[in-house]
Amino acid sequence: MTVTVSDITPTTGVEITALVGDRLVDRQVAEECRAALDRRGVVIYREAHIGDDDLVAFSRLLGQVVPLPLGGHPTHCEIQRITRDPSKSPLAACREGTFHWHIDGTTDEVPNKATLLTARQVPDDGGGDTEFANTFAAYEAMSDTEKAELDGLRVVHGFAASQLLVTPDPSPRERAAWDRNPSREQPLVWTRAGGRRSLLIGATAGEVVGRPAAEGRALLDDLLDRATRPEFTLRHRWRRGDLVIWDNTGMLHRALPYGEASSRLMHRTSLAGEELVA
Numbered sequence: 001m002t003v004t005v006s007d008i009t010p011t012t013g014v015e016i017t018a019l020v021g022d023r024l025v026d027r028q029v030a031e032e033c034r035a036a037l038d039r040r041g042v043v044i045y046r047e048a049h050i051g052d053d054d055l056v057a058f059s060r061l062l063g064q065v066v067p068l069p070l071g072g073h074p075t076h077c078e079i080q081r082i083t084r085d086p087s088k089s090p091l092a093a094c095r096e097g098t099f100h101w102h103i104d105g106t107t108d109e110v111p112n113k114a115t116l117l118t119a120r121q122v123p124d125d126g127g128g129d130t131e132f133a134n135t136f137a138a139y140e141a142m143s144d145t146e147k148a149e150l151d152g153l154r155v156v157h158g159f160a161a162s163q164l165l166v167t168p169d170p171s172p173r174e175r176a177a178w179d180r181n182p183s184r185e186q187p188l189v190w191t192r193a194g195g196r197r198s199l200l201i202g203a204t205a206g207e208v209v210g211r212p213a214a215e216g217r218a219l220l221d222d223l224l225d226r227a228t229r230p231e232f233t234l235r236h237r238w239r240r241g242d243l244v245i246w247d248n249t250g251m252l253h254r255a256l257p258y259g260e261a262s263s264r265l266m267h268r269t270s271l272a273g274e275e276l277v278a
């Protein structure tokens with residue numbers, strides 16, 4: 001079958017068909033994938049049906065693979081099982097947090113470079129699509145005056161901010177447990193070595209440094225609304241075997257809600273960050 005490569009929306013996403021299984025574990029495929037990620041933010045290999053060994057091998061060709069100790073995978077410490085079934089993952093109870101727009105690793109010094117997610121089981125009821133929002137494109141679309149207003153602003157990212165979206169009224173014990181996770185101050189606008197800029201926003205963004213709480217919240221909410229407008233977003237409707245990779249440094253993402261009894265099962269690997277937020 002001939003490999004096809006097509007852009008998905010005007011700003012975001014590339015869909016590649018007919019590259020399946022161990023054919024992905026190839027240096028040139030990995031180089032082309034990295035280039036497509038830089039250009040389009042999300043790369044989708046339709047019905048790639050990549051096995052777990054090959055998923056790890058392909059991830060290693062793309063970057064440095066992060067071990068995921070709570071991944072719940074019986075044989076691969078690099079793979080995290082994404083599911084709401086507690087018998088398959090110790091993190092099943094936290095999945096509701098991923099229903100809100102977020103960027104992974106915002107409380108780390110260097111947020112993850114990219115994530116690979118492949119669908120092992122897709123529910124029949126259609127729940128659990130994944131959406132992406134391109135914050136490079138959202139920033140680019142701002143006027144020079146709007147961009148200047150964001151210059152130099154810093155944001156505190158924390159686990160508690162993201163948990164409050166799921167549990168708005170925590171018990172003192174829950175709150176204390178969240179607060180044990182260290183928060184981190186990051187620039188609001190992330191400028192890359194090559195000059196491109198994206199917005200570091202989403203569920204973990206709690207407050208804007210030096211602004212009254214309500215004013216900072218309003219700014220962060222407004223930026224999130226703007227970055228997730230239809231022209232900057234891409235909705236992926238999963239088929240079993242799809243492999244989706246996104247550039248975590250500029251793509252907000254979220255899972256559309258799926259129930260606790262859903263059969264949805266994804267296998268995920270993560271690539272270590274490569275650039276400090278500056």
Ligand code: SIN
Nearest residue numbers: 082098129130254255
């Ligand atoms: C995630 O947010 O890490 C997972 C996204 C998904 O399950 O679609």
